[in-house]
Amino acid sequence: MKALIRVVVCGSVDDGKSTLLxxxxxxxxxxPEDQLESARFTRRPGSTIxxxxxxxxxxxDGLEAEREQGITIDVAYRHLMLPSRRRAILADAPGHxxxxxxxxxxxxxxxxxxxLIDSMRGTKRQTHRHLTVCGLMGVRHxxxxxxKLDGVGYDxxxxxELVAEVSDTARRxxxxxxxxxxxxxxxxDNVLAHSPNTPWYHGPTLLDALDAADIQEELGGEVRLxxxxxIRGKQFRGYGGLVAQGVVRPGQTLxxxxxxxxxxxxxxxxxxxxxxxxxxxxxxxxSVTVELDKDIDIARAxxxxxxxxxQLADRFAADIVWMSDQQLAHGRSYTLRCGPLEVPATxxxxxxRLDVTNGNTMAARLLxxxxxxxxxIATSRPVNLEPYTESRETGGFILVDRMTGETLAAGLNRFAxxxxxxxxxxxxxxxxxAREVLNGxxxxxxxxxxxxxxxxxxxxxxxxxxxxxxxxxxxxxDGDNLRSGLNKDLGFTPEDRxxxxxxxxxxxxxxxxxGVVVIVALVSPFxxxxxxxxxxxxxxxxxxxxxxxxIEVAMQRDTKGLYAKxxxxxxxxxxxxxxxxxxxxxAELHLSGTADVERNVTEVIEKLLPGAVS
Amino acid sequence: MSIDNETSRVLDALEAxxxxxxxxxxxxxxxxxxxxxxxxxxxVLLHLARKAFHPGPIPFPVMHIDTGWKFxxxxxxxxxxxxxxxxxxxxxxxxxxxxxxxxxxxxxAQEFTRIMKTVALRAALDEGQFDIAVGGAxxxxxxxxxxxxxxxxxxxxxxxxxxNQRPEFWHTVNNTLTDxxxxxxxxxxxxxxxxxxxxxxxxxxxVVPLYFTQERPVVKRQGTWIMVDDDRMEFEAGEEPEMRRxxxxxxxxxxxxxxxxxxxxxxxxxxxxxxxxRQSERAGRLIDGEGAMSMERKKAEGYF
Numbered sequence: 001m002k003a004l005i006r007v008v009v010c011g012s013v014d015d016g017k018s019t020l021l022x023x024x025x026x027x028x029x030x031x032p033e034d035q036l037e038s039a040r041f042t043r044r045p046g047s048t049i050x051x052x053x054x055x056x057x058x059x060x061d062g063l064e065a066e067r068e069q070g071i072t073i074d075v076a077y078r079h080l081m082l083p084s085r086r087r088a089i090l091a092d093a094p095g096h097x098x099x100x101x102x103x104x105x106x107x108x109x110x111x112x113x114x115x116l117i118d119s120m121r122g123t124k125r126q127t128h129r130h131l132t133v134c135g136l137m138g139v140r141h142x143x144x145x146x147x148k149l150d151g152v153g154y155d156x157x158x159x160x161e162l163v164a165e166v167s168d169t170a171r172r173x174x175x176x177x178x179x180x181x182x183x184x185x186x187x188x189d190n191v192l193a194h195s196p197n198t199p200w201y202h203g204p205t206l207l208d209a210l211d212a213a214d215i216q217e218e219l220g221g222e223v224r225l226x227x228x229x230x231i232r233g234k235q236f237r238g239y240g241g242l243v244a245q246g247v248v249r250p251g252q253t254l255x256x257x258x259x260x261x262x263x264x265x266x267x268x269x270x271x272x273x274x275x276x277x278x279x280x281x282x283x284x285x286x287s288v289t290v291e292l293d294k295d296i297d298i299a300r301a302x303x304x305x306x307x308x309x310x311q312l313a314d315r316f317a318a319d320i321v322w323m324s325d326q327q328l329a330h331g332r333s334y335t336l337r338c339g340p341l342e343v344p345a346t347x348x349x350x351x352x353r354l355d356v357t358n359g360n361t362m363a364a365r366l367l368x369x370x371x372x373x374x375x376x377i378a379t380s381r382p383v384n385l386e387p388y389t390e391s392r393e394t395g396g397f398i399l400v401d402r403m404t405g406e407t408l409a410a411g412l413n414r415f416a417x418x419x420x421x422x423x424x425x426x427x428x429x430x431x432x433x434a435r436e437v438l439n440g441x442x443x444x445x446x447x448x449x450x451x452x453x454x455x456x457x458x459x460x461x462x463x464x465x466x467x468x469x470x471x472x473x474x475x476x477x478d479g480d481n482l483r484s485g486l487n488k489d490l491g492f493t494p495e496d497r498x499x500x501x502x503x504x505x506x507x508x509x510x511x512x513x514x515g516v517v518v519i520v521a522l523v524s525p526f527x528x529x530x531x532x533x534x535x536x537x538x539x540x541x542x543x544x545x546x547x548x549x550x551i552e553v554a555m556q557r558d559t560k561g562l563y564a565k566x567x568x569x570x571x572x573x574x575x576x577x578x579x580x581x582x583x584x585x586x587a588e589l590h591l592s593g594t595a596d597v598e599r600n601v602t603e604v605i606e607k608l609l610p611g612a613v614s
Numbered sequence: 615m616s617i618d619n620e621t622s623r624v625l626d627a628l629e630a631x632x633x634x635x636x637x638x639x640x641x642x643x644x645x646x647x648x649x650x651x652x653x654x655x656x657x658v659l660l661h662l663a664r665k666a667f668h669p670g671p672i673p674f675p676v677m678h679i680d681t682g683w684k685f686x687x688x689x690x691x692x693x694x695x696x697x698x699x700x701x702x703x704x705x706x707x708x709x710x711x712x713x714x715x716x717x718x719x720x721x722x723a724q725e726f727t728r729i730m731k732t733v734a735l736r737a738a739l740d741e742g743q744f745d746i747a748v749g750g751a752x753x754x755x756x757x758x759x760x761x762x763x764x765x766x767x768x769x770x771x772x773x774x775x776x777x778n779q780r781p782e783f784w785h786t787v788n789n790t791l792t793d794x795x796x797x798x799x800x801x802x803x804x805x806x807x808x809x810x811x812x813x814x815x816x817x818x819x820x821v822v823p824l825y826f827t828q829e830r831p832v833v834k835r836q837g838t839w840i841m842v843d844d845d846r847m848e849f850e851a852g853e854e855p856e857m858r859r860x861x862x863x864x865x866x867x868x869x870x871x872x873x874x875x876x877x878x879x880x881x882x883x884x885x886x887x888x889x890x891x892r893q894s895e896r897a898g899r900l901i902d903g904e905g906a907m908s909m910e911r912k913k914a915e916g917y918f
Contacts, residue, residue: 003620003623003624003626003627004623004624004627004628007783031754031894032754032892032893032894033891033892033893034893034894035756035757035894053654060757060760074761074779074781075761077753077761077803077804078753078754078760078762079753079754079804079806084620085618085620085621085624086620086623086624087624087627091806099782102781105781105782105783108783108784109783109784118663129856166910228634228637228638228641229637229638229640229641231667231668231669231670232670232673233669233670233671236669236670237668238669240637240666240667241637242630242634242785244686269668269669270665270668271664271668273817273818274664274817274818274819276668277670285627285630286626286630287629287630287634287637287666288631289668300641323781335790337786337787337788338783339784339786340638340641340642372674392784393784393785396783396784396786397786398783398786398788400788400790401790402790403792404792405788405790405791405792406780407780407781407788407794410781410783479856612664
């Protein structure tokens with residue numbers, strides 16, 4: 001059994017939650033005596049509890065800021081000493097409807113839930129909501145505290161009815177076990193000690209039920225070890241991470257899921273006391289450092305596995321809990337994070353919204369704060385997200401707003417919609433580095449962005465001529481030229497432009513891997529699309545250059561006659577006229593499209609291949 | 615006495631989480647710094663940092679916010695530890711205030727702490743351009759800490775805004791910082807004071823000897839024993855140092871740290887005492903006696 005279990009506490013103040021928690025914490029000695037002092041000698045108006053006795057409802061009182069501003073802030077974490085000397089970390093989330101997202105946070109890591117219901121008022125929409133969120137977030141065990149039984153004369157009939165109702169709902173939510181306990185938090189019945197008031201009850205007390213909740217360590221399954229950090233020492237290189245699944249042992253052969261490269265574990269490294277120590281194994285949930293027998297290319301967020309690597313995919317169906325005041329914007333690019341993994345991602349479709357109070361799904365086009373819904377997500381490159389039901393750690397993710405840093409949503413991957421590949425990537429011995437040595441220069445990508453007529457193609461042509469004269473292998477990918485072949489099925493709507501950029505970026509990536517300096521000349525008006533292209537390359541390999549030409553100048557040049565067409569109403573999506581151009585914020589180069597071409601070329605080449613021109 | 619098996623497994627779980635936090639701090643942020651205050655929590659923190667990156671070195675500097683009024687025994691342990699472990703130790707002091715003669719006696723506990731700790735900390739973090747600072751705070755220390763995150767966001771100016779904290783899911787950290795935001799991170803969030811001592815015992819870590827009972831020169835002040843650690847001590851009328859067998863539950867500036875009587879010869883005595891008496895270490899700190907919620911206000915100002 002796990003030594004440390006995580007518990008989500010579901011219920012609201014009205015159900016008697018603070019009193020129940022206060023009593024559990026105080027009577028198990030989980031709170032120091034001196035911290036109970038104020039609960040002995042402070043009283044709420046109208047309180048009938050004698051001074052000097054602990055008012056349990058005050059033990060877990062919140063922040064000053066909350067009381068002064070009348071707000072409730074997120075989740076409170078407290079630890080509870082269990083009779084077995086194991087430990088529970090209680091995540092206490094506010095219970096009301098406007099806090100669904102907070103409950104999702106608390107439930108995301110929970111092994112077990114304490115679900116509190118008020119026997120005087122029965123189950124409510126709220127109880128259903130709590131069970132739904134628990135089920136969704138993967139909580140498999142529930143300890144059901146049927147509270148305020150003193151208020152209904154300890155009626156066994158009422159108790160049985162409530163238990164049956166909740167158990168029925170819980171089953172539908174894929175919750176494996178429900179342990180019901182009749183309690184009165186106020187009087188203390190069956191919380192820590194059996195109560196004479198419920199002679200008909202022979203089950204465990206609430207504390208014992210929690211201590212007995214069957215939380216096994218799952219030791220089975222293949223190894224899933226996301227690389228968190230590279231450990232560097234004197235002549236040492238190792239990989240540190242938290243074991244997400246399986247048992248890690250020396251002698252195992254690990255595969256890097258993305259590349260298919262393999263290496264064997266030589267040793268695990270740790271300290272015992274202050275002395276170096278080599279553990280024989282690392283279990284799920286443990287932090288480990290592995291040393292491999294070969295020096296292979298491994299970076300943060302690589303997934304090390306035994307057995308068959310999980311399928312790579314770049315389209316997923318997922319359930320998400322929307323956390324933000326800003327609505328889910330369809331088609332907007334966010335940062336998806338799953339453990340150390342970080343990848344640009346777009347919500348491409350909202351399939352439906354879930355009514356958490358009754359389990360029904362409804363058609364929806366957008367999601368608002370506290371909504372739960374099924375969506376489709378596209379990542380800018382293939383990743384190893386696993387189904388959440390198989391692994392919370394490698395299947396749960398968050399979406400982050402890149403501009404504000406806000407965590408917008410929590411997501412639970414359900415299944416891959418499109419597999420990026422049906423074959424395990426083969427690792428070739430001759431790689432980019434080898435080709436670069438042969439070529440005598442590094443591979444790079446220059447990405448020229450700007451209005452039509454801004455001068456991208458002119459600069460691209462001039463840069464390539466200069467590179468050629470320097471003996472550097474290069475190739476120009478020109479937007480218009482590609483549209484006559486590879487991209488001839490695409491138009492100019494934002495969606496088609498995104499696909500256009502994606503394809504060009506992928507071709508650039510292939511040519512870059514071939515060791516070539518790639519010059520891309522593409523309007524690429526949207527920041528998110530350019531960011532997605534950039535994410536295919538390592539830092540410093542992708543040079544974004546903004547060819548900045550006033551729209552008036554571009555219109556006047558009108559090299560392709562597009563602005564004339566647009567003026568005649570025949571071209572609705574022309575960038576700078578019918579469609580917006582989002583100015584680059586992170587471009588490495590800012591070129592003036594009206595400046596001397598040769599000067600631009602020199603600037604570009606100095607940035608692209610420092611030292612190539614002397 | 616030894617640490618029983620179930621308790622040791624709890625410590626393993628807490629340790630694994632703390633190591634994960636340290637590694638995330640080093641890998642997902644640009645310029646981390648470990649705040650080291652030489653007490654038992656810092657000792658555990660430093661040990662966990664070593665363990666997280668072993669056999670490599672701790673990949674970030676360690677900083678002591680030095681008020682100039684720590685116990686001599688603390689400075690001794692600090693300097694020896696830094697040398698033995700080869701730490702990149704940085705010292706930060708509000709020198710201007712010190713030069714102006716700000717002392718615990720001239721300004722009182724609360725103001726002294728604000729000037730010499732909070733202000734000094736803010737300035738040192740700004741100067742070092744650290745985007746994340748590791749601290750040893752625990753959620754069990756005080757009620758308002760129960761709502762603190764492990765990765766705690768600070769707005770520009772190090773301000774803690776309780777409404778703007780990020781939800782913490784699984785082992786996924788949102789490390790995006792914008793507009794002068796920084797992060798404070800607390801690897802010991804889920805540890806209790808007992809866990810810290812049990813871990814010190816299990817890992818056989820060296821702590822400042824002031825935690826163990828010895829005869830020490832003290833005066834009685836505000837119901838607690840204050841140790842006369844050097845000749846800068848300013849006595850109040852009628853105060854006369856006397857020798858008492860005392861020990862400290864928590865260490866800070868010597869004129870502001872209260873000692874308790876009672877025997878504790880080793881770590882196991884301390885553990886037994888906490889198990890039996892269930893008094894928290896904060897009971898002895900003069901600084902916290904000023905309103906139950908003072909910690910929350912100090913945090914809003916940029917304290918830990």
